[in-house]
Amino acid sequence: DAGITQSPRHKVTETGTPVTLRCHQTENHRYMYWYRQDPGHGLRLIHYSYGVKDTDKGEVSDGYSVSRSKTEDFLLTLESATSSQTSVYFCAISRGSRDEQYFGPGTRLTVT
């Protein structure tokens, strides 16, 4: 199994508060991704990173920011959480941009 951990695994927060989710890998893979999974939508890419300090937007990036200061860590921040951001968030890693991705266990976020 690829060494990917996500923290926290579960979080409940209030509307308007900032939230940061962490993804940590031990595989030294170049690419890291943040997805959200919602019923009827499958997995949608929020942001991705192709190296330290190199990030780009995915298809549902509004309201989210990311940072990658080390190869092994990729942080996802919800600047001001809204109820529409209640979801399950998955981090993934890959060696190359077209390679298969390995996913973390997910973080269930509830915004009340």
Next chain:
Amino acid sequence: DQQVKQNSPSLSVQEGRISILNCDYTNSMFDYFLWYKKYPAEGPTFLISISSIKDKNEDGRFTVFLNKSAKHLSLHIVPSQPGDSAVYFCAASAESGTYKYIFGTGTRLKVLA
């Protein structure tokens, strides 16, 4: 605009029989496809891939077929086992794609013992 579609939300199959999961796409630039399996409360796990230069790829009980003219791919599981019960996602990528992989909405497979 759903570029990758899995039109069957669920599928039930008897143990030992064939499971066929379907995936359709609209973007003719997609040239690499992946299938993932997902159990509840876990992240998706990679199953099998296929490039557009092939029309079939096989790995043990799993075979993926690609029909480029129909923009359709399918995952065959033979024989199906109860442990195959999970949600299956297909994903597509284009060489020039901005968002790397686009995922379908998933099909929940239930294999009945």
